[in-house]
Amino acid sequence: MTENTNHRPLVFSGIQPTGKLHLGNYLGAMKNWVRLQESMPCIYCVVDMHAITIWQEPAELSAATREVAAACLAIGIDPERSILFNQSQVRAHAELAWVFNCVARMGWLNRMTQFKDKAGKNRENASVGLFIYPNLMAADILAYRATHVPVGEDQKQHLELARDIAQKFNNDFSAPDFFPLPEPFITGPGTRVMSLRDGTKKMSKSDESEYSRINLSDDANAIAQKIRKAKTDPQAMPDSKENMASRPEAENLINIYAGLSDQTPDAVLAEYAGAQFSAFKNALADLAVAKLMPIGEKMRSYLTDRAELDRILADGAARARLIADPVLREVRERVGFVG
């Protein structure tokens, strides 16, 4: 991108500390974060300030923040090579978000579909924070002048808004290349993981059925049980993509297998074409246990050493400030703040 020629490539992504992390979070997003560390500098942020746009019990918020941080470490985010921290420790996010509240237009935010979904019918009672949530997200990214933002489909609109904010700030303050225009970064085939009870719905932390999802903290028994009980149709395994297309539950399990074994769905189809589902489920249960148990164990061990976990987050926050503070200093000058 020509707009970003003066900005060094930098990845920024955020994850909310709400609810338990599940296989969909892992295969859909977090696994790619691990791979990205090899090719670019990366900043990963547990966005606790975004979380409170919807009511969070304080004790649960701190527990979830630590749990998500532990999961990031457990899956292989390297806290020395990358920067891992929780958002509220770095004041630059809030400070830049305020400036962006004054750059972004009401009309832009009124178009955000996620606000409409989350606020629902009770819009008058939604927090103001929920409405301006995308401005804080833009601040997260631009406080570091990040150029690449791995996000799912549902966040693309917010990222476009971040680009609009960057562009308007650059124009308003006569600083043509001050902020980069951050790009959504889709890194290889992130798996869209669906509910184990209904192959047409996304796997979600808010589904009432525990059997719809596999949590990263599940033990081996729970993982195997949930896979064996996963909904399937009565036919044998499909032998081609076409044959799989109208069978969402089969497709989901094949995609999960592919994601966990780092293969393409085609390779998995070729291996299991025509097999009985029970045999495939056994293989998938073994694979899922083998891949997820070490993650769960590492998470638990990080969570038992809270001092060490908190030290890692504080260290990440200190390194994040070293990047963001000079950017904020320049923002203050450009805006005309004294001091």
Ligand code: TRP
């Ligand atoms: N809004 C994102 C989500 O709900 C989380 C997020 C916050 C984020 N700040 C970010 C993602 C900055 C990417 C970059 O998934």
